[in-house]
Amino acid sequence: MIIDGLQYANWSDAIFQQMREGGVDAVHVTIAYHETFRETVANIERWNRWFERYPHLIMQARCGADVRRAKQTGRTAIIFGFQNPSPIEDDIGLVEVSHTLGARFMQLSYNNQSLLATGCYEAEDPGITRMGRQVIAEMNRVGMVIDMSHSAERSTLEAIEYSARPIAITHANPASWHPALRNKSDTVLTALAETGGMLGFSLYPHHLEGKSGCTLESFCTMVARTAELMSVDNIGIGSDLCQGQPDSVVEWMRVGRWTKAVDYGEGSPNAPGFPPMPHFFHDNRDFANISSGLAAVGFDAQDVAKIMGENWLRFFDLSFGPMPEGPPRAYDD
């Protein structure tokens, strides 16, 4: 079972075919960065066309059972997610509507302050907002995973605390390995693991030691150290693969409609575009390199299987349905 916790490729039948060649059973795909609800629905319509045109390659997944069915029928399961809460606008009712449409992950903020939480590039991080607490409870209720990949430290720790269900950081690495605003402190990673949450390791060069020159051994050694910190049950892959996207797309990710100036995000004026991928991971056919690299640094076959997909599948089973009867909801507090 191979599951990727985040991709935003320039989708085409060629890439769907590569997923099959790489034996990728499921991918959490980004369907919104800064889009409004209506714009996000237009993106869902594009996916519906692909599901209709390529039913032998891909299918939409809404639960872990769908992922198993995709594997059994030789297809890749596609799971929708938002990198920003913009699709729910200022309307908490859109959480359930988005879940009905298939969204299973939503980041509470993307680099900047949102209505819900603070992004990792803000100077100040006041934590989860009033609406943020309400939305966390609603996401818990319907079965949408809180993703704090692009959020700031305090907001992330509060999301872990306020959420009644485990949360995820779908695509980031430990800051102790490569200091970057997008990578996460040991404090965050420990709290995440203690509550049953998941970290997906990113292959995006700005998150890697040595960036595009990162070696497979360095990456896999980092995974081994993180397994010691978080346990081997709370980690997976979240490649952040943006295959085939023009540089205009990374500019949309960073700038959206929030500024008229240029924001280079993790890039710089000299390197504003997508950085080259590391030599050991170019596209969906390269997951076997990571499996081999993990074995080479000492993981046994069972642990390699957990990291490559089984942990995500278990997390999906626990996270994508309505919340079982439990403690009072946060917004009743």
Next chain:
Amino acid sequence: MIIDGLQYANWSDAIFQQMREGGVDAVHVTIAYHETFRETVANIERWNRWFERYPHLIMQARCGADVRRAKQTGRTAIIFGFQNPSPIEDDIGLVEVSHTLGARFMQLSYNNQSLLATGCYEAEDPGITRMGRQVIAEMNRVGMVIDMSHSAERSTLEAIEYSARPIAITHANPASWHPALRNKSDTVLTALAETGGMLGFSLYPHHLEGKSGCTLESFCTMVARTAELMSVDNIGIGSDLCQGQPDSVVEWMRVGRWTKAVDYGEGSPNAPGFPPMPHFFHDNRDFANISSGLAAVGFDAQDVAKIMGENWLRFFDLSFGPMPEGPPRAYDD
């Protein structure tokens, strides 16, 4: 099994409770008259609140099995529908999105010309439009029922012809019983039945012989005559009950945003509001009157059961899922 093929009440827990008292197992409820997609989603959000607040009274139904589950658990199944194609705007991709959100019926036009078909109050009826043919094929594909209750004659006959699946007229009566632009010719009713379609008999006074003064016997005699024309397997109830709505709502239904003038629809300057309901059908507790009336005009118990709900349930089973493999789609012609 009691199923109502159309209602648009001023929903409240009191009305949901009356549904339970009346033993109503399922209702097709209107969630849009002239709303855009985003406004329709806001209406779905209101319903989601009611489903969350009153889970002991109502549940959303997406298929016939859900209706059976509602009956078994003592609740009323709620099935969403649109009286106008306005929720899909000019975007055929919104058919599948709306189906995913639960819409199972859509009228191709409401009194006026739409992007898809002609309404029953237009002077000219050029029939199904180019987009209309595409949308009929898409509704066939995903499992959304074409409803021609407020459409004009030629458009209705063409919808019956172009649709690869049976269609419905959820709420209207034979024009031979009560001449009204909203009631249907024997030509339409015969074509509807020959293709397996369903007619829901309306209790809205403007569709009744004698209007608000219509007698139960007259209504049930009309049902018996229609059963002779269409067969007892192709008819049901579609009460058009608008319980508790203020007159501003009937004005919204008629006028929407398409005119600045007043349009009285089936009313008149002297009687612009909702007319009083006939004495034998005031609300959801009165379905037993109709069952008794049908028995009194000679229907046996099996046929009464068909008309009161079993026909609709069989139709839901055949209509709400993806189209089985069949002839080429209309838009491939």
